[in-house]
Amino acid sequence: MRALVVSDLHANAEALRAVLGRVRRKKFDTVICLGDFVGYGAQPNQILDTMRTMHGRKVYVRGNHDRVAAGLDDANGFNHAAKAAALWTREHLSPVNRRFLRDLTVGPVLHRSVMLCHGSPYDEDEYVFNVHHAAQVLSLFNAPFILFGHTHLPAVFSIDTDYNVRGFAVKTDATVRLEEGRRYLINPGSVGQPRDRNPAASFVLFDSEKRTAQFFRVPYDVSKTQASIRKAGLPDVLAQRLLYGT
């Protein structure tokens, strides 16, 4: 399998456009999305129209913002800005996109040798930030590759047969070779709201046969996305943070 792996698009159509432009000449047979298609941003229908109609096999899981925007949960666990955006999204989704969000599969999903989830395999809302937590996940689940999102931070954790765990953040474009004898927990970072102080959209091309994860960062027109957030009347902090990648 050679897959385009995206996560945390957060209704940022300009960022997704830049990602798809970057991979236009690249080969992949599968599109994987690890959730949070919507929330924070003001372009939910553009994102969902694009993701619903992607070519190739699509393997998608739901994120916590998708759950709330679809009306399957209240927004009480969200901060003010996230809540405002989720409620705004609910009111602006087209019927077909609302249905799509409601019907998204809750992770974990096992697709061939790859497990997909939003937060962690046992909790959609759980953040996996460090090697200790990664070790716990990799000890409990046996899949050779687990792909996750939610933190908005590109990272690779791995474990060998003696339970030695290591992990690192991926700061720039990089090809990570996935060693035989190790199992991996990989986060592609966020397309629509990166939080590692690099505002460029983040994604991965994952090749299970060649055992590589290629990380990419793609700049996009942040000002256009900011304008759409302001025009929608969403909290200004949601526009400001995109400029700093926070």
Ligand SMILES: [Fe+2]
């Ligand atoms: Fe997210």
